[in-house]
Amino acid sequence: MRAPRQAVEIEFDHATKRYPGRPAPAVDDLSLSIPAGEICCLVGPSGGGKTTAMKLVNRLVDLTSGDIRIDGRSVMTLDETELRRGIGYVIQQVGLFPHMTIAENVATVPRLLGWSKAETAARVDELLDLVDLPARDYRARYASQISGGERQRVGLARALAADPPVMLMDEPFGALDPITRTRLQKELLRIQGEVRKTIIFVTHDIDEAILIGDRIAILREGGVLAQYATPEELLAHPADEFVARFVGADRGLKRLSLKRLGDLDLEPANGAVGPLLDADTTLRDALSVMLNAGARTVLVEGGDGTTRVLTLDRLTELLR
Amino acid sequence: MAEPVIPDFGVGSDCVTQNHTFCTDWVRENWSSVLQPALVEHIELTVIAVGIGFAISLAAALLAHRLRYVERPFAVVSAVIYTIPSLALFQLLVPITGLTVTTVEVALVGYTLLILFRNILAGLRSAPPEVLEAARGMGLTTTQTLFRVELPLALPAIVAGLRVAVVSTIALATVAAFVVSEGLGGPILGALPLNFKTEIIAAGALAVGLAILADALLVVAQRLLTPWAYARRAV
Amino acid sequence: MSVFIDSLQFIVDHRELILEKTWEHVVLSAAALGVSIAIALPLGVVLGHLHRGSFIAVNLANVGRALPTLVVIAFGITFLGIGFKSVLVALVVLGVPPILTNAYVAVDEVEPDAVEAARGMGMTPLQVLWRIELPLALPLLFAGIRTSAVFIVATATIAAIAGGSGLGEILVNQASYGVEGLVGAALCVSLLALAVDAALGGVQRALTPRGLKLQVPAFEPDVRPVV
Numbered sequence: 001m002r003a004p005r006q007a008v009e010i011e012f013d014h015a016t017k018r019y020p021g022r023p024a025p026a027v028d029d030l031s032l033s034i035p036a037g038e039i040c041c042l043v044g045p046s047g048g049g050k051t052t053a054m055k056l057v058n059r060l061v062d063l064t065s066g067d068i069r070i071d072g073r074s075v076m077t078l079d080e081t082e083l084r085r086g087i088g089y090v091i092q093q094v095g096l097f098p099h100m101t102i103a104e105n106v107a108t109v110p111r112l113l114g115w116s117k118a119e120t121a122a123r124v125d126e127l128l129d130l131v132d133l134p135a136r137d138y139r140a141r142y143a144s145q146i147s148g149g150e151r152q153r154v155g156l157a158r159a160l161a162a163d164p165p166v167m168l169m170d171e172p173f174g175a176l177d178p179i180t181r182t183r184l185q186k187e188l189l190r191i192q193g194e195v196r197k198t199i200i201f202v203t204h205d206i207d208e209a210i211l212i213g214d215r216i217a218i219l220r221e222g223g224v225l226a227q228y229a230t231p232e233e234l235l236a237h238p239a240d241e242f243v244a245r246f247v248g249a250d251r252g253l254k255r256l257s258l259k260r261l262g263d264l265d266l267e268p269a270n271g272a273v274g275p276l277l278d279a280d281t282t283l284r285d286a287l288s289v290m291l292n293a294g295a296r297t298v299l300v301e302g303g304d305g306t307t308r309v310l311t312l313d314r315l316t317e318l319l320r
Numbered sequence: 321m322a323e324p325v326i327p328d329f330g331v332g333s334d335c336v337t338q339n340h341t342f343c344t345d346w347v348r349e350n351w352s353s354v355l356q357p358a359l360v361e362h363i364e365l366t367v368i369a370v371g372i373g374f375a376i377s378l379a380a381a382l383l384a385h386r387l388r389y390v391e392r393p394f395a396v397v398s399a400v401i402y403t404i405p406s407l408a409l410f411q412l413l414v415p416i417t418g419l420t421v422t423t424v425e426v427a428l429v430g431y432t433l434l435i436l437f438r439n440i441l442a443g444l445r446s447a448p449p450e451v452l453e454a455a456r457g458m459g460l461t462t463t464q465t466l467f468r469v470e471l472p473l474a475l476p477a478i479v480a481g482l483r484v485a486v487v488s489t490i491a492l493a494t495v496a497a498f499v500v501s502e503g504l505g506g507p508i509l510g511a512l513p514l515n516f517k518t519e520i521i522a523a524g525a526l527a528v529g530l531a532i533l534a535d536a537l538l539v540v541a542q543r544l545l546t547p548w549a550y551a552r553r554a555v
Numbered sequence: 556m557s558v559f560i561d562s563l564q565f566i567v568d569h570r571e572l573i574l575e576k577t578w579e580h581v582v583l584s585a586a587a588l589g590v591s592i593a594i595a596l597p598l599g600v601v602l603g604h605l606h607r608g609s610f611i612a613v614n615l616a617n618v619g620r621a622l623p624t625l626v627v628i629a630f631g632i633t634f635l636g637i638g639f640k641s642v643l644v645a646l647v648v649l650g651v652p653p654i655l656t657n658a659y660v661a662v663d664e665v666e667p668d669a670v671e672a673a674r675g676m677g678m679t680p681l682q683v684l685w686r687i688e689l690p691l692a693l694p695l696l697f698a699g700i701r702t703s704a705v706f707i708v709a710t711a712t713i714a715a716i717a718g719g720s721g722l723g724e725i726l727v728n729q730a731s732y733g734v735e736g737l738v739g740a741a742l743c744v745s746l747l748a749l750a751v752d753a754a755l756g757g758v759q760r761a762l763t764p765r766g767l768k769l770q771v772p773a774f775e776p777d778v779r780p781v782v
Contacts, residue, residue: 060457084459095454099472099548109458142551158458168457403752404745405709406624407726411741415558415734487621494623495713498727508629512716517633524626531621 007037007198008071008165015056015066017049017223026052027223029066034215036165037196041213043206045246049223050202054168057200058087070166085109088159088167088197092174094151096143102128102154103139109162127157130191149180153187160195167199173208185211206247210235210254218243231258252319256284259318261300266308274298274309287315336518343518354507354519359526362503365493366534369425370485373432380433381440382466391441398433406431406495414499424496431492432485439481443474476549479542483535490531504530562738569736572725573743580721580747584708587646591703595651596696599658603692604684612659619652624710632717642711642719649710650703657699661692694763701755708748722747 011034017027027049034040042050055061057068059080068075075083096105103124110120125135131153143151152172159167173181185208192199203209209216210231218226218234220242227239235255238244248254262279274297275289286298290312302308335343347355384391401409409427417423447470455465497505504527511519543550566573602608627648631641665688673687674680689696715723725732725740732740 058457060453081459081461084457086459089454089457091450091454091457093448093450095448095450095452097451097455097469098448099469099475099546108460112459112464142548144548145551155454400749403705403748405712405748407709407712407723408741408744408748411726411737412745415556415738484620487617491621491623491626494625497625505623505625508625509716512629512632515633520629520633524623524629527623527626528621531623535617535621 005163005165007196009036009069010034010040010057010166010198010200011069012053012056013067013069015053015068016064017052017056017061018064024222025049025064027056030219030223030225031066032217032225032228034198034200036198038214039192039199039201039212041209041216042200042202042219043204043209043216043246044219044226045221046204048219048221050204050219051170053219053223054170054200054202057166058084058089058168060084085112085162086164086166088162088164090152090155090159090167090169090172092171094143094155094172096151096154096158098143100142101139102133102141102143102146103135105143105154106158106161108158113162115162123161124157127160128154130160130194131157132187133157147180148176149184152176152184156188156191160191160197165198167197169199169201171203172201174203181208188212207254210258218246253284253287255319256287256315257282259283261286261298261310262303264310264318266300266302266310266314268302269299269307269309272297272299272309276300276307279303283310283315283318286310287312290315339515339517341517342521346518347522350519355522355526358502358504358507358523359530361506362490362493362527362530365421365424365428365496365503366486366489369428369489369493370432370482372425373429373485373489374436374482376429377433377436377440380437381444384437384441385444385470394437395434398430398437401430402434406492407498410495410499419500421500421502423499424493424502428489428492428496432489435484435488436481439477439484440474443477443481444470446477447473475546476542479538479545483538483542486534486538487531490527490534494527558734558738561735562742565732565735565739566743569739573722573739576720576722576725576740577743577747580708580711580723580744583642583646583714583719583721584704584711584751587643587650587707587711588700588704590643590647591650591654591707592700594647595654596658596700599655599699600662600684600689600692600696603659603662604680604688606663609659609663612656615652616656619649619656622649624649624713628710628714628717637718639718642714642717645714645717646707646710650707653702653706654699657702658692658696661695661699662688664695665691690764694759697755697759697762701752701759704755705748705752708744708751712744 012030012032015027015030016025018025030053032040042053044050052061056063057070057075059075063076070087078086096102097108100108103121106124106127107120110123115123124139128135128138133150133153138146138150138154143154146154155172159169173184176184189212201209201212203212213231215228215230216234217228220226226246227234227243229237229239232255234243235247235251235258238247238251244251260280260282261277264283274295275293276299277286277289279300281289281300289298290296296312298310300308300310336346380390380394384394404412406427409430410423413423413426417426451469451473452465455469460468493503494505494508496503497509504523507519507523511523599612602612624645628642628645631645631648635641635644662684669687669691670683673683678686711719711721712723712726715721715727722740722744725736726744729737
């Protein structure tokens, strides 16, 4: 089995894309740097250029000016097809090849790269297990035989097959129902914990971006960068009116969803009463419980076995 | 024109001399001398015609898939050929290629072009756009996309076109007998002046049977070549 | 090559004969087409409206395609003798399948939403058929008639051996008319077939309701890919 490849940095350097005949650029002087192994969410309204910006990386769209570098090397120096074989690409409708089995789909890029049959087969099984689709059952099936959520998992496995250091994901969960979407979002985070790729994730859903992203880049119309920051920073200090509106008036609550009870340093309960919650309940859900129960405190099991307490006052303090 | 076996009064059976509808003994006696050679010739005519027609149509369709402006001229020409009545087309070719098998083959090839070209092109265009985008994004070259994605996905339409082409060609090849004595049309045309029922029915049934058999074989081939089209959700 | 020039000369020299035969050809074809439509159209439309009998209706076209014209004509001669009757029967047998199949598919595949809306508005089944299904089915339906018409014109040529009238008479009679006559008749019948196809294509275009953006290209017979 091959050793997993090291993640690499992606850098946008004044990247611009203009389409002939249109006055405004689709991507306008975009500069940002994505550290290795992190997920960067590109968010923005429709037509904001986020998909175009992502496609500049694997040259499905060509730069008008500026540069994009992967691991220090400009994407313009590599041959297009070679470049793309080194980048995992996941799209909303997945685009599984209907005439190939699941295994053959996942094996596509390794085959292109000339891996041996044995290596490829082992890798396919490994990946199917990674995305929680037991290889034994799913290997020989066809795309038409599995559900939408399963199809997107295969798409993910297929993109990971040749172990690319970089992944591009274009609204991959957009076509799924909310329950499946949530499940796959969690799956992605779990997998990222194991493989640690540098990922550009395009979405129009700010909540999805906050959940998944290590960093978020908000693009406004015309492909202009409005703000590039961690979710915490974005919610606490939106750069301007547009970002504040985009993030939503409930950004205070959103910030609460970033932390869990178990992350906090809480006082011992000392006889306080209130609903008892799990350590991985988010602060937002904790607040919701308080409101529902009409209580000003909730209790949680501390790591050392003692019961801890969170008061409403402490909660409000955390927001400041 | 194939010589009909004229019942020799005294040698032929009663069935034959009285020209009943169908005499199995005549069929048995004349199978290897009359019917089987005609059948084999007929199969040959068909295979050559469809083979060449397919090669031409495939090349044209691949070209039209890449260069849009090729489609219209080829489609119009093949449609015009298709509309010309078969007997007329044969007679128009005779001054050029003579009373030979070549004349017949040229005409038969011409008749397959329209359906094969149309179907192959439609098949090539049927690949869903997101599949093509995924292929491109994964780093497949244009040629690789053509051979590994577009052509396999075009197979259902291609085989459907082949079915129509093969069946039509088998039917049309009977008319070839007006030009040259090959194929199952020969015995039919020969037996018509004498109204010898058995020979007409035997050769006719063979032609129809051959068409049905070829169609069935192609249906089986389609099932074998495109397993994904028949995979159903196992719930 | 000189044969073609000679054949043009033949046409000019014998233009009355040519015209007479062409007219016979047209009349024969029209009669056969008329009978075929009378049989196949109502049957196909009704079956399509009821969404019944799809297996037969669809596979009839396949069977029709598999029937060699010569065989059908030969069978006609064998059982019905030489003459107008057997020619007509043969032509009708070959002309019915495209019309029946197309009529069935055309009506069967009319957008179900439109039909349901119509029924919901309170139209009787007959009104639905007459006002909604038939107009929407017309293009494809007419394509079947067009295919059949061209097929009948072509087959009528061969039917000459069964005593049919028309240009086929010249085409199978090299002894009387010579090679020039053969080629001349071949040219004429080809033009006739192309003209019929073009004319019916024009009618098909005219019949297509403007709302249906169906392209009806010239010279394209409806060879529906059967899957």
